[in-house]
Amino acid sequence: MRIKTVGIVGGGPGGLLAAYFLEKIVNAPVHVTLFEASERLGGKILTPTFSSAPVSYEAGAAEFYDYSHFDEDPLKDLIHELGLSIQPMGGSSVIMDDHLLSSTVDIEKHLGSAAVEELKAFDRRARNLITPDEFYHSDHPEGTSKPVERTSFASMFEQIKDPQARRYVETLIHSDLATEPRCTNISYGLQNYLMNDCDYMTLYGIVGGNELLPRELISRIHATLKTQHVVNEVSKRGHKICVETIHEEITESHEFDYVIVALPHVSIPTVNFADDDLAESIRDHHDHYNHPAHYLRVSMLFDRQFWKPTLNDSYWMLDKFDGCCLYDESSRQPGSPYGVLGWLLGGEAALEMCELNDEQLIEAALDSLPPFLSEARECFLEGCVHRWASAVSALPGGIGKKNEAERHQPEPIHHPNLFLVGDYLYDTTLNGVLDSAHYVASWIAAKLDEDAATTHTNQVLETTGVFQNVSN
Ligand SMILES: Cc1cc2nc3c(=O)[nH]c(=O)nc-3n(C[C@H](O)[C@H](O)[C@H](O)COP(=O)(O)OP(=O)(O)OC[C@H]3O[C@@H](n4cnc5c(N)ncnc54)[C@H](O)[C@@H]3O)c2cc1C
Structure with missing residues (x-):
C-alpha cells in the first residue's frame, strides 16, 4: 500500500x-x-539562557493552565505522558502607587473602603456571568447559538465608579489580555480576570523550562x-x-x-x-x-534575589505600562543564587515600546520598579528583550x-x-x-x-x- x-x-x-x-x-x-x-x-515556547551565567528564563509562553480539577485536561495529561515534572505557580499581589497590595487590608489601607466594596461587587458580577463550569466548557465545538457578542469588555469597567478600584482591575488583567478592554468582548475579558481565581483554574510551569x-x-x-x-x-x-x-x-x-x-x-x-x-x-x-494583540518581554539577570523576603510569589502585577506582570523567573529554579525578573508588557503599551531599542527598554523596566525594589540597579548583570507584536489574539x-x-x-x-x-x-x-x-x-x-x-x-x-x- x-x-x-x-x-x-x-x-x-x-x-x-x-x-x-x-x-x-x-x-x-x-x-x-x-x-x-x-x-x-x-x-513561542522559548526558554533561553543568559550569556553571563547559566541561568534560564521564559521569553515566550509563561505558564500552563490547569483545568484538571474539573475534568479532562489533555495538555496536563500530555506533559505527564512525556515524563515532564511540573511546579505550581501563583501570585495575587498588585503593586500600585509603589505600595504592595497583598490583602483586602492592604487594599483598604491604600485605596480606601469604597474601592474594596467596588472590587467585591465587580468580582460578584464576574462570577455570576461565568461560573467555573461555564468557564471550563466555554468553547462550543458546534459554534454557539447565542447572539453574537458585540459589547466590549470596556463596558464592564464603566460600572466601576471608583477610579482607584478601576485602575486596580485594569492593572490586574492588562498583561493577560494583551490588549485594551475596548478591543475585546466581555467573555474573553472575564476569562482573563477569572483565571486569577483558583476555583476557575490554577497555573504551573515545567521544571527545567x-x-x-x-x-x-x-x-x-x-x-x-x-x-x-x-x-x-x-x-x-x-x-x-x-x-x-x-x-x-x-x-x-x-x-x-x-x-x-x-x-x-x-x-x-x-x-x-x-x-x-x-x-x-x-x-x-x-x-x-x-484581532491582533501584543506582548513584549524584558528579562533581567541580577546577582541576587534582592526582592526576598518582601516578595515571595511567582509573579506580581505592576501598575506601570498600563499594567504589566512581573515574574520572579528565579522561582522556577530553586537553589539558584542568581535573581531573574521578567516584565511582561501587553497591549498598546507593548506595541509602542517594541519600537524602542533594548537598552531603552531595560532602562524603562528598571525605572518602573517601586522604591522598595531600588536595589535592582546595583544587582543588575544582564538584560534581554523579546518582542511579540501581533503574536497573539485579542478576540x-x-x-x-x-x-x-x-x-x-x-x-x-x-x-x-x-x-x-x-x-x-x-x-x-x-x-x-x-x-x-x-x-x-x-x-x-x-x-x-x-x-x-x-x-x-x-x-x-x-x-x-x-x-x-x-x-x-
Ligand atoms: C509573550 C507570550 C506569552 C505567552 N504566554 C502564554 C501562557 O502563559 N500560556 C499559554 O497557554 N500560552 C501563552 N502564549 C501563547 C502561546 O505561546 C501560543 O498559544 C503558542 O505558541 C501557539 O503555537 P503555534 O504553533 O500556533 O504558533 P507559534 O508558536 O507562533 O509557532 C509558529 C511557527 O511557525 C513558524 N513560521 C511562521 N511563518 C512560517 C512560514 N512561512 N513557513 C514556515 N514556518 C513558519 C514560526 O517561525 C514559528 O516557529 C504566550 C505567547 C506569547 C507571545
Whole structure:
C-alpha cells in the first residue's frame, strides 16, 4: 500500500503537536514532513539562557493552565505522558502607587473602603456571568447559538465608579489580555480576570523550562523536520497539495496528500495560497480572526534575589505600562543564587515600546520598579528583550464563533485535504492549540484509515476477480 504523505507548515507547538498526534492516532502508513522558517523548533515556547551565567528564563509562553480539577485536561495529561515534572505557580499581589497590595487590608489601607466594596461587587458580577463550569466548557465545538457578542469588555469597567478600584482591575488583567478592554468582548475579558481565581483554574510551569515540552515532542516524532525552510506558497496540483519552500535562496516544491498550515494568524498572509477559491477563503478566514494583540518581554539577570523576603510569589502585577506582570523567573529554579525578573508588557503599551531599542527598554523596566525594589540597579548583570507584536489574539474565535470543522477547513469543496491549526481558533493558549492540533490530526487519521480500508477492499476484489467479472 502506498504510504500517504502529510506536510505541516510551522514548527511551533501547533505543528509539533499535530505531527505527534497524527503519528500516534493513525493506523495507516503515513510520512510527515514539517517545515519551519527559523533555525529552531518550538515557536513561542522559548526558554533561553543568559550569556553571563547559566541561568534560564521564559521569553515566550509563561505558564500552563490547569483545568484538571474539573475534568479532562489533555495538555496536563500530555506533559505527564512525556515524563515532564511540573511546579505550581501563583501570585495575587498588585503593586500600585509603589505600595504592595497583598490583602483586602492592604487594599483598604491604600485605596480606601469604597474601592474594596467596588472590587467585591465587580468580582460578584464576574462570577455570576461565568461560573467555573461555564468557564471550563466555554468553547462550543458546534459554534454557539447565542447572539453574537458585540459589547466590549470596556463596558464592564464603566460600572466601576471608583477610579482607584478601576485602575486596580485594569492593572490586574492588562498583561493577560494583551490588549485594551475596548478591543475585546466581555467573555474573553472575564476569562482573563477569572483565571486569577483558583476555583476557575490554577497555573504551573515545567521544571527545567517550558521549552522541554517541544523538545520532548521532537524527540518522539518520526517526521522529517526541515528547519530554515520558509513556506511561501501552497497550491493544488491534481489530487495533491504542493508546498513551495525557500531554503538558502533555493526554491523547492514538495507534494503531499494532506497539508496542515499551523501558523499564527499574523503569519498567514505571508504565504501565497495560489488558487483563486482557496485564496479568497483564506482571506475571509484571516479577516475573521484578525484581532491582533501584543506582548513584549524584558528579562533581567541580577546577582541576587534582592526582592526576598518582601516578595515571595511567582509573579506580581505592576501598575506601570498600563499594567504589566512581573515574574520572579528565579522561582522556577530553586537553589539558584542568581535573581531573574521578567516584565511582561501587553497591549498598546507593548506595541509602542517594541519600537524602542533594548537598552531603552531595560532602562524603562528598571525605572518602573517601586522604591522598595531600588536595589535592582546595583544587582543588575544582564538584560534581554523579546518582542511579540501581533503574536497573539485579542478576540480568539473572532466575532461569532464558528463550528470546529469551519474553523479548521477554510475551503472544503476544492481543498478538502488542506487544514489550518491555531490557538487563535480557540482561546489563544497552549491548551487551545493542542485542542486544534488534536482535532485536525483525528480528522486526517480518520480519512487515512478510510482510504486504507477502501484500497484494501479494492485489492481483495481485484484478487478474487470480482472487478473482472463485473467488467465482463
Ligand atoms: C509573550 C507570550 C506569552 C505567552 N504566554 C502564554 C501562557 O502563559 N500560556 C499559554 O497557554 N500560552 C501563552 N502564549 C501563547 C502561546 O505561546 C501560543 O498559544 C503558542 O505558541 C501557539 O503555537 P503555534 O504553533 O500556533 O504558533 P507559534 O508558536 O507562533 O509557532 C509558529 C511557527 O511557525 C513558524 N513560521 C511562521 N511563518 C512560517 C512560514 N512561512 N513557513 C514556515 N514556518 C513558519 C514560526 O517561525 C514559528 O516557529 C504566550 C505567547 C506569547 C507571545
